[in-house]
Amino acid sequence: MKRLLSIxxxxxxxxxxxxxGKQSADPAELKKxxxxxxxxxxxxxxxxxxxxxxxxxxxxTFEKKTSLTDSLKLVGNDPTAxxxxxxxxxxxxxxxxEMGILAPVSxxxxxxxxxxxxxMTLEAATYKETLYQLPLYFETLLFMYNRRYMQDDEVPATxxxxxxxxxxxxxxxxxxxxxxxxTAYYSAAWIHGFGGSIxxxxxxxxxxxxAVKDALRYHAKFVALMPGETEYNTVNTLFLEGKADATIGxxxxxxxxxxxxxxxxxxxxxxxxxxxxxxxxxxxxxxxHVLKFAAEKKEAAVKQLLAxxxxxxxxxxxxxxxGCAPANGLCYDDVRVANDExxxxxxxxxxxxxxxxxxxxMDVMWTVMDNLLTDVNLSGKDIDDSFDAALTxxxxxxxxxx
Numbered sequence: 001m002k003r004l005l006s007i008x009x010x011x012x013x014x015x016x017x018x019x020x021g022k023q024s025a026d027p028a029e030l031k032k033x034x035x036x037x038x039x040x041x042x043x044x045x046x047x048x049x050x051x052x053x054x055x056x057x058x059x060x061t062f063e064k065k066t067s068l069t070d071s072l073k074l075v076g077n078d079p080t081a082x083x084x085x086x087x088x089x090x091x092x093x094x095x096x097x098e099m100g101i102l103a104p105v106s107x108x109x110x111x112x113x114x115x116x117x118x119x120m121t122l123e124a125a126t127y128k129e130t131l132y133q134l135p136l137y138f139e140t141l142l143f144m145y146n147r148r149y150m151q152d153d154e155v156p157a158t159x160x161x162x163x164x165x166x167x168x169x170x171x172x173x174x175x176x177x178x179x180x181x182x183t184a185y186y187s188a189a190w191i192h193g194f195g196g197s198i199x200x201x202x203x204x205x206x207x208x209x210x211a212v213k214d215a216l217r218y219h220a221k222f223v224a225l226m227p228g229e230t231e232y233n234t235v236n237t238l239f240l241e242g243k244a245d246a247t248i249g250x251x252x253x254x255x256x257x258x259x260x261x262x263x264x265x266x267x268x269x270x271x272x273x274x275x276x277x278x279x280x281x282x283x284x285x286x287x288x289h290v291l292k293f294a295a296e297k298k299e300a301a302v303k304q305l306l307a308x309x310x311x312x313x314x315x316x317x318x319x320x321x322x323g324c325a326p327a328n329g330l331c332y333d334d335v336r337v338a339n340d341e342x343x344x345x346x347x348x349x350x351x352x353x354x355x356x357x358x359x360x361x362m363d364v365m366w367t368v369m370d371n372l373l374t375d376v377n378l379s380g381k382d383i384d385d386s387f388d389a390a391l392t393x394x395x396x397x398x399x400x401x402x
Contacts, residue, residue, distance in 0.1 A: 031301050032059040035288070037087040038068045046321040047087075047314070054308040058301055069095075076101035076291065084294035084302070090124040090285040091356040093132045098360060102132045103295035108303050109134070113310045118347075121327040124285040124355030133287040134306055135327035137318050140349040141189065141281035142342070143270065144253065145246035146239070147263035155246075155265065159193070159218075160273045162246075166225045169245055178244040180230045181223045182377045184369035185282060186248065191215045192280035192354050193272040198369055203361040205368070205394035209387065216376055216383050218274075223377045248281070251323055254342050266345040269352065283353035285327065319343050325350070364397040 037044060044062050051060055063083065065071050069092055075081035076099055096102050105125075114122060117135060125133035145155060149169070156162035162177060169176035180186040188198060196211030206212050227234065236253060238244040240260045247253075248269075257264045269279040288309060295302055308314070312334070315326030319337045325346035331337055332347055356362070372390040375381040 028059070030298050031057060032061070033085060033294070033298065033301055033305060034061050034063060034083040035085045035087060036063050036065050036068055036071070036083040038065055039087060039286070040322060042322040043318060043324065046317045050314045050317050051305070051308060054311070054313075055304055058305060060305070072096065072101070073099070079291075079293040079297075082291055082293075084298060085288055085290050085305075087136070087286065087288050089356070090133050090135070090287060091358050091362065093125065093127045093289070093358040094360045095363070096289070097127050097130070097132055101291055103290040103292045104130050104132060105134050105290060105306070106131045108290065108295060108299070108306050109310065110307055113307070116312075116329045117327050118329055118350055120283060120350045120353060120355060121285045121287075124283065124358065125287060127358050133285070133289050134309060135285050135287040136309065137287075137315065137324035137326050138283050138285040138346070138350065139251055139325065140283045140346050140353045141186065141248050141250055142345055142349065143246065143248055143267045143279075144239070144257070145265045145267065146242060146244075147265050148242065149245040150265070152265060155267045156270050157268075158273050159222075159270045159279070162270050163221055163225075165245075166222065170225045173243060175226060175238060175244040177222070177246045178226050178230075178235050178238050179248045180232060180235055181219065181226055182230050182370070182373040184366050184373065187215075187219065187369070187373055188354070189248070189269070189279040189281040190219045190272075193277050194218070194275055195277060197354075199357050199359070199362055199365050199394075201357075201359065203359055203398060205361075205365060205398065206387075206391055209391070213383055213387055214274075216372075216387070218272075220377065220383075228378060248279075251325075251342055251346065254323065266341055268345075268348065278352050280352045280354050281349065282356045283350065284356055286324075287327070361398050361401065364401070365394060368394045368397065 048062060068086060068088055072086065076096065121135035121138055122131065125131050125135050154165065156165055166176035184198065191197065191212055194211045194215040196208045196215055199205050200207045235247060239247045240256055240262065254264065271278045290302055312328050312330040315328045315331035316334045316337055318324040319326055319331060319340060323340065323342055325343050337343055368390050372386055375386040376383055
């Protein structure tokens with residue numbers, strides 16, 4: 001009797017497993033893809049409209065998350081709670097790759113799908129020689145000026161020329177040039193212009209100490225001619241109210257400048273006289289990432305979606321909808337994209353821009369760098385002493401991560 005019960009129990013378990021397998025293989029379920037994001041409505045609307053036409057057989061749901069990285073850290077390894085894919089900047093790739101939740105993207109793409117992509121975007125999407133993101137578009141800082149005060153033939157080609165312009169046009173509540181000079185994201189352009197970096201690919205902070213110190217000393221001349229308060233709102237307001245002739249800011253400032261009826265000009269980044277290198281800002285590459293379990297269980301749908309997103313058409317749609325600079329170089333052949341001054345300026349800047357580091361160690365360097373800039377630019381502390389303290393702090397924080 002016990003033997004018979006055991007046989008019946010085994011048969012029931014087999015039927016149950018077969019039923020579960022059949023349920024997981026439901027074709028309709030395998031075509032459902034949930035994508036998390038934190039993007040503006042215009043970007044998601046463009047993606048939704050394009051994908052509805054390009055892959056109508058897929059059931060795609062976009063879900064907005066205000067704290068996407070924190071949410072993924074909590075549920076990234078749980079297929080029942082995590083999304084199938086997510087759209088986010090490239091700089092957290094290292095964190096998620098080390099968590100083991102990301103699938104390499106290259107095996108999911110058709111051969112040659114990336115041959116027309118801008119090299120900078122693919123560099124940004126790569127961590128430890130593995131591509132973990134399909135780039136969609138990118139952002140860089142831009143040198144912007146108000147033609148009411150700075151004429152086209154006055155735009156500084158070099159940093160020395162910019163400094164001279166500031167000296168001649170700063171005073172009585174007006175500034176020749178403003179920027180968020182004590183924020184790591186903005187100051188990085190000056191460090192790169194001197195051949196330095198905040199951190200290298202191996203996780204070593206300030207690999208060229210002298211270059212960083214030289215950049216800080218030189219940049220201090222410019223900081224002295226700018227307001228001490230460098231919050232985004234302060235810099236933005238000064239430029240939009242015509243109290244600053246020029247600024248280095250992101251593309252997100254352009255709609256406000258145009259709404260304020262500023263005769264906006266966008267120019268190449270000035271070249272540092274002593275190095276011959278241009279101020280090279282960080283770039284942020286926005287793209288789609290695939291969760292490992294989705295790549296395994298919904299491979300066909302994932303491949304279909306990624307194939308659709310490699311078409312130049314979606315890059316063009318994003319450029320027209322939100323001023324995004326496409327990652328696919330073919331998009332710039334479209335006359336409408338070619339005629340967009342802001343997008344084309346970012347395309348040009350992409351030649352010199354440095355992708356934000358995507359290694360986990362960079363998380364602590366934002367704080368270290370901000371503290372260093374505060375000490376040097378706002379508190380007037382000695383550059384050598386402040387740098388040494390920052391380097392010590394960086395090494396301690398990075399060691400604690402291991």
